[in-house]
Amino acid sequence: MTDRPALTIRLAAPRGFCAGVDRAIQIVEEALGKWGAPVYVRHEIVHNAHVVSRLEAMGAVFVEELDECPTDRPVIFSAHGVPKSVPAEAAARQMIYVDATCPLVSKVHVEAERHHTDGREIVLIGHAGHPEVIGTMGQLPSGGIALVETVADAERFVPKDPKNLAFVTQTTLSVDDTAEIVAVLQARFPEIASPHKEDICYATTNRQDAVKVLAPGAGLVLVIGARTSSNSVRLVEVALRAGAERAELVASADNIDWSWFDNVTTLGLTAGASAPEDLVQGVIDACRARFEVTLDTVETARESVTFKLPRILAD
Numbered sequence: 001m002t003d004r005p006a007l008t009i010r011l012a013a014p015r016g017f018c019a020g021v022d023r024a025i026q027i028v029e030e031a032l033g034k035w036g037a038p039v040y041v042r043h044e045i046v047h048n049a050h051v052v053s054r055l056e057a058m059g060a061v062f063v064e065e066l067d068e069c070p071t072d073r074p075v076i077f078s079a080h081g082v083p084k085s086v087p088a089e090a091a092a093r094q095m096i097y098v099d100a101t102c103p104l105v106s107k108v109h110v111e112a113e114r115h116h117t118d119g120r121e122i123v124l125i126g127h128a129g130h131p132e133v134i135g136t137m138g139q140l141p142s143g144g145i146a147l148v149e150t151v152a153d154a155e156r157f158v159p160k161d162p163k164n165l166a167f168v169t170q171t172t173l174s175v176d177d178t179a180e181i182v183a184v185l186q187a188r189f190p191e192i193a194s195p196h197k198e199d200i201c202y203a204t205t206n207r208q209d210a211v212k213v214l215a216p217g218a219g220l221v222l223v224i225g226a227r228t229s230s231n232s233v234r235l236v237e238v239a240l241r242a243g244a245e246r247a248e249l250v251a252s253a254d255n256i257d258w259s260w261f262d263n264v265t266t267l268g269l270t271a272g273a274s275a276p277e278d279l280v281q282g283v284i285d286a287c288r289a290r291f292e293v294t295l296d297t298v299e300t301a302r303e304s305v306t307f308k309l310p311r312i313l314a315d
Helices: 019-035 049-058 085-092 103-117 131-137 151-156 175-188 202-214 230-242 277-288
Strands: 006-013 039-042 060-063 075-077 097-099 121-125 145-148 165-169 220-224 247-250 266-271 292-299
Touching: 006 202, 006 277, 019 039, 019 049, 019 075, 019 103, 049 060, 075 085, 085 097, 103 121, 103 131, 103 165, 121 131, 121 175, 131 145, 145 151, 151 175, 165 175, 175 202, 175 230, 202 220, 202 230, 202 266, 202 292, 220 230, 220 277, 230 247, 230 266, 266 277, 277 292
Parallel strands: 006 266, 006 292, 039 060, 039 075, 075 097, 121 145, 121 165, 220 247, 220 266
Antiparallel strands: none
16 A cells, blocks of 8 residues: 555657657767767757757757858758758858758748749748747748737738738647637638648647647646747647646656645646657656556557658768
8 A cells, every 4th residue: 555645647649759850850860970070050959958968968069050160060950940041151151061950841931932932922820039930931032921920910910912812830839829810811811822731730730639638637737848849838828728727838857846736636748749758757757756656648649750861861
């Protein structure tokens, strides 16, 4: 017998790393194997300090801008994508560079360029200042894309030509929030062109769907991820909207305030798309040290997506 309180953990599946994050991390590892250390990475390869620290220990050097990189060492562009000016500058400086942009982000870039070529004004639904948004807006000349962040923005937006519009979205947004913004745009501008296929990535959607199932009746939902990770922050919002009494974002088990567990008998647990699985296991272990844990996996989808590595790493 034990005097530890009982705790049921509803563990989301899928959770954690997506195919784009897996690919980006593998690109850094392969680059270190091919060219040796140091290899430079412009911006955090993915938004997770634990991942970044591990790669730093292997010889990766993280910088914010290209001018911080020497010309005689390879540089990798992060999974979030970069403005066109960045690879152009790297080429001008005759640098070896590897683009780790997630292919689903690259798809949005291609869409935006196609609409621009067709003469459409483009609305980007996303969050100002996020690296992915900066990268997408940087695919076109200044003024080619208008950023819309909220329903209110969509209601205020004044296009140059209401009959010649298209929209694209950041890949890591809340599915529900984005649907509300799209509905406003489509009601105001019935002829606005939409993506051929949903821009919000499969992994973002799947992780949000799992949280919607595990959150109702949970006294607490913990989302493992970084505050700079858009998809992780969205999971907290989704959990609260879906019925969790409380939801918190934590970088790891070390960041848990155990007073959150007062009177909690059911915990929902998930991880953002850039959070490694060992951090999830760390939270489960920390709970097992304090509670009599029953683990209940809530599986809402199975993922089998993989992305090829850039050709330069195979040459």
